[in-house]
Amino acid sequence: MAENEKTGKLLEVKDLHVSFFTPAGEVKAVGGISYDLNYGEVMGIVGESGSGKSVEAYSIIGLLQSPGKVIGGSITLEGEDVLAKSKEEMIALRGSKVAMIFQNPMTCLNPVYTIGNQLIEALKAHDKKVSKQEAAKRAMEMLELVGINNVQKRMKQYPHELSGGMRQRVMIAMGLICHPQLLIADEPTTALDVTIQAQILELMKDLQKKTHMGIIFITHNLGVVAEICDKVSVMYAGKMVEQGPVDDIFYKPGHPYTMGLLRSMPRVDAESYERLIPIEGTPVDMLNPPEGCPFAPRCEYAMKICLQKMPPYVELGDGHRSACWLRVQEQLQREKQGAAETKEVPEHE
Amino acid sequence: MSEKNDILVQVDHLTKYFPVKGMKGPGVQAVEDVSLFIKRGETLGLVGESGCGKTTLGRTILRLHEPTSGKIVYDGKPIYEHQYPFEAKTMSVKGADGAMHPETVLVKKPVPRPKSVDMLPYRRKMQIIFQDPSASLDPRMTVGEIIGEALDIHKLCSSKTERTERIKELLSMVGLNTEHANRYPHEFSGGQQQRVGIARALAVRPEFIVCDEPISALDVSIQSQVVNMLEDMQQDLGLTYLFIAHDLSVVRHISNRIGVMYLGTLVELAESYELNRNPIHPYTKTLLSAVPVPDPQVSRSRQRIVLEGDIPSPMNPPKGCRFHTRCPYATEKCKEAVPQLKEHAPGHWAACHLLG
Numbered sequence: 222m223a224e225n226e227k228t229g230k231l232l233e234v235k236d237l238h239v240s241f242f243t244p245a246g247e248v249k250a251v252g253g254i255s256y257d258l259n260y261g262e263v264m265g266i267v268g269e270s271g272s273g274k275s276v277e278a279y280s281i282i283g284l285l286q287s288p289g290k291v292i293g294g295s296i297t298l299e300g301e302d303v304l305a306k307s308k309e310e311m312i313a314l315r316g317s318k319v320a321m322i323f324q325n326p327m328t329c330l331n332p333v334y335t336i337g338n339q340l341i342e343a344l345k346a347h348d349k350k351v352s353k354q355e356a357a358k359r360a361m362e363m364l365e366l367v368g369i370n371n372v373q374k375r376m377k378q379y380p381h382e383l384s385g386g387m388r389q390r391v392m393i394a395m396g397l398i399c400h401p402q403l404l405i406a407d408e409p410t411t412a413l414d415v416t417i418q419a420q421i422l423e424l425m426k427d428l429q430k431k432t433h434m435g436i437i438f439i440t441h442n443l444g445v446v447a448e449i450c451d452k453v454s455v456m457y458a459g460k461m462v463e464q465g466p467v468d469d470i471f472y473k474p475g476h477p478y479t480m481g482l483l484r485s486m487p488r489v490d491a492e493s494y495e496r497l498i499p500i501e502g503t504p505v506d507m508l509n510p511p512e513g514c515p516f517a518p519r520c521e522y523a524m525k526i527c528l529q530k531m532p533p534y535v536e537l538g539d540g541h542r543s544a545c546w547l548r549v550q551e552q553l554q555r556e557k558q559g560a561a562e563t564k565e566v567p568e569h570e
Numbered sequence: 571m572s573e574k575n576d577i578l579v580q581v582d583h584l585t586k587y588f589p590v591k592g593m594k595g596p597g598v599q600a601v602e603d604v605s606l607f608i609k610r611g612e613t614l615g616l617v618g619e620s621g622c623g624k625t626t627l628g629r630t631i632l633r634l635h636e637p638t639s640g641k642i643v644y645d646g647k648p649i650y651e652h653q654y655p656f657e658a659k660t661m662s663v664k665g666a667d668g669a670m671h672p673e674t675v676l677v678k679k680p681v682p683r684p685k686s687v688d689m690l691p692y693r694r695k696m697q698i699i700f701q702d703p704s705a706s707l708d709p710r711m712t713v714g715e716i717i718g719e720a721l722d723i724h725k726l727c728s729s730k731t732e733r734t735e736r737i738k739e740l741l742s743m744v745g746l747n748t749e750h751a752n753r754y755p756h757e758f759s760g761g762q763q764q765r766v767g768i769a770r771a772l773a774v775r776p777e778f779i780v781c782d783e784p785i786s787a788l789d790v791s792i793q794s795q796v797v798n799m800l801e802d803m804q805q806d807l808g809l810t811y812l813f814i815a816h817d818l819s820v821v822r823h824i825s826n827r828i829g830v831m832y833l834g835t836l837v838e839l840a841e842s843y844e845l846n847r848n849p850i851h852p853y854t855k856t857l858l859s860a861v862p863v864p865d866p867q868v869s870r871s872r873q874r875i876v877l878e879g880d881i882p883s884p885m886n887p888p889k890g891c892r893f894h895t896r897c898p899y900a901t902e903k904c905k906e907a908v909p910q911l912k913e914h915a916p917g918h919w920a921a922c923h924l925l926g
Contacts, residue, residue, distance in 0.1 A: 269789040269790060269791060270789055384880040384881075387880065414620055414816065415619070415818070415857060415860040415861055416856060416857065416877045417619075417880070418860065418862070419859075419862075419876050419877075420876055420877070422862070423874070423876055441789070442862065443790075443864035444819075444861065444863055444864045444869075445862050446864070447862065447865055447866040447868075447869045448862045448869045467866045468866055468867070471864065471865060471866050481791065482790060482791065483864065485790070485791060485793070485794035486794070486864055487794075487819045487820055487823035488819055488863065488864065488865075489818050489819040489822055489846065489858065489861045489863060490846070490863055490868065491822070491823070492843075494823070496798065497794040497797055497823065498794070499791065499792075499793075499794035499795040499797075499798055500791040500794070500795075501795070503759055503761060503762070503792070504759070504789060504791070504792075
């Protein structure tokens with residue numbers, strides 16, 4: 222897998238808009254999201270259910286189902302425009318360059334085929350020339366790589382004969398069998414127990430180092446994000462409210478929603494009792510989203526402008542940006558001060 | 571243990587087996603020989619992985635599942651008592667190699683039937699909040715009817731106006747609008763549905779509530795709202811909770827004491843901060859180290875114990891200590907003898923041979 226040692230931009234998403242046209246009206250599930258991902262980088266997408274984090278990932282891999290539709294923006298994978306591809310080209314792309322693992326491994330594996338059968342099928346779908354023996358050999362290698370023992374026996378077993386953690390390992394093996402450049406993991410550990418979750422996270426970290434692929438890790442668990450991600454995007458009601466390196470997000474959060482999320486979580490290593498500080502209110506009704514910043518109705522710092530206009534992004538540091546009027550205000554003040562200072566004391570030292 | 575009148579619920583050697591069709595012996599051994607007590611006004615947390623029997627234990631204490639054996643005492647009065655109806659016998663069993671091997675199997679033995687207790691007066695005192703709020707509320711009843719049903723069964727309201735007033739009071743207690751009484755469950759969000767579930771449980775003015783994963787189906791930003799509300803209710807109404815969850819950080823936050831379960835047995839029980847700072851059972855240690863901490867620097871620096879393998883089947887649990895198949899420190903003794911829950915420090919109980 223040495224040929225995978227590439228650097229630079231793997232995926233670029235620009236101003237992506239996805240809408241669902243339901244009988245009740247248009248739901249803007251994703252409203253203008255931009256980010257890029259380098260080779261060998263793990264990006265976490267955090268958000269509540271309904272914040273659009275899965276929809277966004279589904280549009281990258283072309284699995285968006287009707288009535289969902291990408292209505293604007295661009296997705297560029299290794300220099301190629303994903304949205305311009307035909308159906309056939311997308312089928313070739315899925316599984317070979319981009320792979321996805323899902324939350325519930327039981328519903329993603331076919332119950333009437335053996336594990337071995339399904340792994341070989343995944344490989345043969347993209348490599349028609351590979352012989353059956355060769356494919357079986359590769360499948361077994363993959364299973365070993367994801368830490369499954371007794372591979373010969375496992376190949377002949379059906380999904381129901383495996384435990385939840387084992388099934389998720391099989392899903393990962395299936396995703397990685399064609400050596401994808403990009404792996405999208407949609408809540409891969411949410412259905413698992415903590416001790417099994419720890420196993421899967423260790424495995425993913427290990428595989429990521431070995432294969433140098435880019436990973437998009439979708440989750441609502443900030444603990445998991447801290448564990449595995451290099452950078453984080455925080456989503457709220459289809460908007461990306463904050464984005465930045467993992468340390469910045471956790472230690473210098475710039476958006477009230479991120480701050481609220483961090484404050485509302487009890488920590489297992491807390492030394493004494495502290496009352497939780499919840500985010501008041503309820504998540505946004507996506508059929509009637511509020512005007513302006515979607516978080517404003519629940520935000521304790523909300524100002525008049527927050528209810529009227531969506532804030533622009535403000536750079537807070539290297540790759541760290543946040544969409545909040547408070548930060549805009551701070552920036553304007555800083556600029557004013559900076560301008561005043563340079564005028565009054567030119568070259569003081 | 572501690573003073574008698576302090577204890578609201580006491581459970582001694584409680585066992586719950588679910589018989590399996592077409593299988594001889596006890597079937598699924600969901601809860602095995604659990605003894606614990608819950609003091610008045612405290613919150614006892616129960617944690618463990620899925621399938622460890624924590625929900626079964628909670629429901630068995632309420633007698634929503636009929637226990638197999640053991641004793642449950644509520645406020646000094648026994649509400650269930652039954653002898654263990656199985657005995658271990660050595661029989662020759664056909665092994666994997668086809669030859670006959672001597673093996674100990676549990677065989678049913680005749681025991682006297684348990685004395686029946688009328689549970690209705692206790693149902694008023696013991697309530698439960700379920701995990702999935704949408705599944706636990708009848709979709710064809712309005713919220714007012716759901717809450718009112720409990721009032722009717724226990725004949726708590728003498729007049730119709732009193733009943734309506736009480737329903738309104740309960741709804742405002744859990745932070746819902748009083749007009750919501752005429753709505754159906756599907757008209758609410760998950761967090762609001764859970765509030766209805768809590769109002770329903772509180773309708774009969776209970777003393778003891780089993781909270782069975784009340785927040786795990788909710789969104790992160792809603793979870794803390796419900797946790798805070800449960801804490802306020804406890805303060806205001808003097809409730810006692812048995813709080814069941816798989817999320818250790820939430821359990822640690824809300825509980826005074828925590829019990830850790832593994833495959834049907836209670837392996838450790840201690841004050842919540844003591845358990846967190848000083849876990850002594852190997853399983854508790856791994857469980858604590860497996861919980862992801864929302865702090866990148868901490869999670870980079872800490873050492874994690876990753877367990878090998880999966881949780882064994884409770885249909886055929888390992889002999890001896892049930893954790894020995896995954897325990898990194900297991901010895902020969904662990905495979906043979908069942909460790910007993912012993913007090914290793916004041917209030918800190920654990921069941922492990924290594925601790926002596």
